Amino acid sequence: QQQVKQSPQSLIVQKGGISIINCAYENTAFDYFPWYQQFPGKGPALLIAIRPDVSEKKEGRFTISFNKSAKQFSLHIMDSQPGDSATYFCAASKSGGYQKVTFGTGTKLQVIP
């Protein structure tokens, strides 16, 4: 019930293309869905996050789409750049009480020139 499933495991996209990473969750108590970007040797950095009361959130080239009924959400990276090459983690948590982030398994994105 606490799992967050993420796909694909790896992704190769040409520069300028759209990168799409998908996640699905089971626990309907989750009410906060962040995406993290991690470069080798660094900790995960919060990229963008969404709450279930909206279906889409956009920040620059990054967009989260959220489907509450399907319990799915996805990250779209528009105009992908080589600098976006990193591992991306979707995650979920619930407000109030203790702080615990449940992570997906990660997607290694490579953007080729």
Add this chain to the structure above:
Amino acid sequence: KAGVTQTPRYLIKTRGQQVTLSCSPISGHRSVSWYQQTPGQGLQFLFEYFSETQRNKGNFPGRFSGRQFSNSRSEMNVSTLELGDSALYLCASSPGGDNTEAFFGQGTRLTVV
């Protein structure tokens, strides 16, 4: 505002030894949580502290322990180290309450030989 600071960045220990890792959260944040990251298991929740109290613990053996001080700084201790404890240990800082944004430090890379 300074980010989450973890020390040391790298550690090499011998099997059977113990180790203490330190985390200084973002100023004003009262919640500190710890995660273990390995290639095989991904990011796994260890435990979370809020106002010096452990509120939740993940599925790790009792060799893993932690504490939080009155200034919100936290330490994590692993006793009787095993080879399988080699991992990147990440600390996340969060304001607490209903604000579930979690910000990660760069981690401590522990190698057990």
